[in-house]
Amino acid sequence: MRRTKSILLVLMLAAAAVFWWWNADRHRPPTLDERFRFAQVERGPIEQTVAATGTLKPVTLVNVGTQVSGTIRAVHVDFNQRVRAGQPLAEIDPALIEAQLAQLDANLHEAGTQLSLARQRLARTEELVARGFVSGAQRDDERQAVEAARARTRAIQAQIDRERTNLGYTVIRSPIDGVVIDRSVDVGQTVAASFQTPQLFLIARDLRDMQIDTLVAEADIASLKPGMPANFRVDALGDRTFRATVRQLRLNPKIEQNVVTYNVVLSTRNDDGLLLPGMTATVRIRVDGRAEVLKVPSTALRFRPSDPAVVSGTGARSPAQAAGGGEASRAVLHVESRAHGRPVLARVPVAVGISDGSHTELVDAGELGPGDRVAVGEIVPAAGERAGGFRLRLF
Secondary structure (H helix, E strand, C coil), X not given: CHHHHHHHHHHHHHHHHHHHHHHHHHHCCCCHHHHEEEEECEEEEEEEXXXXXXXXXXXXXXXXXXXXXEEEEEECCCCCCEECCCCEEEEECCHHHHHHHHHHHHHHHHHHHHHHHHHHHHHHHHHHHHHCCCCHHHHHHHHHHHHHHHHHHHHHXXXXXXXXXXXXXXXXXXXXXXXXXXXXXXXXXXXXXXXCCCEEEEEECCCCEEEEEEEEEHHHHXXXXXXXXXXXXXXXXXXXXXXXXXXXXXXXXXXXCCEEEEEEEEEEECCCCCCCCCCEEEEEEEEEEEEEEEEEEHHHHHCCCCCHHHEEEECCCCHHHHHXXXXXXXXXXXXXXXXXXXXXXXXXXXEEEEECCCEEEEEECCCCXXXXXXXXXXXXXXXXXHHHCCCCECC
């Protein structure tokens, strides 16, 4: 019996101790580490970049078509084949043009015969006019007939020259040295060049010189200039990074759903031939950079505590002094500190510079240095809510 009472007494004392500890811990003010998420001030490189997505293309890309209509009689090249300037690519059946030339040759012979006859008539008429047998008006008529026959002969000759030129166009030749990127014609296919020149071949001059056509938002276009370096990746080659250079900022805007973008063209080399036309490139253009600077997570600059009681006030430097002039802008960090023997967050005005998205440069950080802790998020917004559950607030 005594043993049972002893056990019950011990259990009651243990329960009371646990309840006392839990109740004391529940009403204990949380520490800064329990209330806030912290990050450290770091020293290192930082780069400000502009991100864009574009398509790889050869620098020189020529659409080869035809100036005459007809049926394709032969195709001499295929995809990915290297060609030289003037090399035949395809041939169009010249039968209709050759028949037209034969008809024009016959017409030219007929016109030549009529011109010869008109000249003979003019010679006889001039002799009769000299003898007074016919009037001068008849001689003028014969001269007009000679000029008309001569004009008709010239017109037919011009038609013959045109058809001979068209006969040369039945052999489609490469205008440049390059590589056949696309072929959209086969033997037996009929092509019509009456209203619009059809595209038969697509030839790239040199696949070692490539360009990237990107679209950049209007908010970023003012920070870009020709000659800026850039890096890019393509999905087909994983994490491999290639270099490029901004070559041109085109002034013609592209507006879709009230979103304004500008075409920025970058140049790159493709000496190993891994980059192919049409690949999608994810580009980062380097706008500015620093080698060794103080930097903090950008979330620390946006963070504001929900409980003003944990903030000790303003640091020794005023925001105007911290801004320091120049291109830096003002901001406030909440730094771990102590006031009256208790841990608090101190408001420290700073001047910030460039940002890479995740971190921001501290141009003038006052007495802050590497390793100092700054608040970036809130775990428990207020002491009274500590027992109510776990909550997270970033900014």
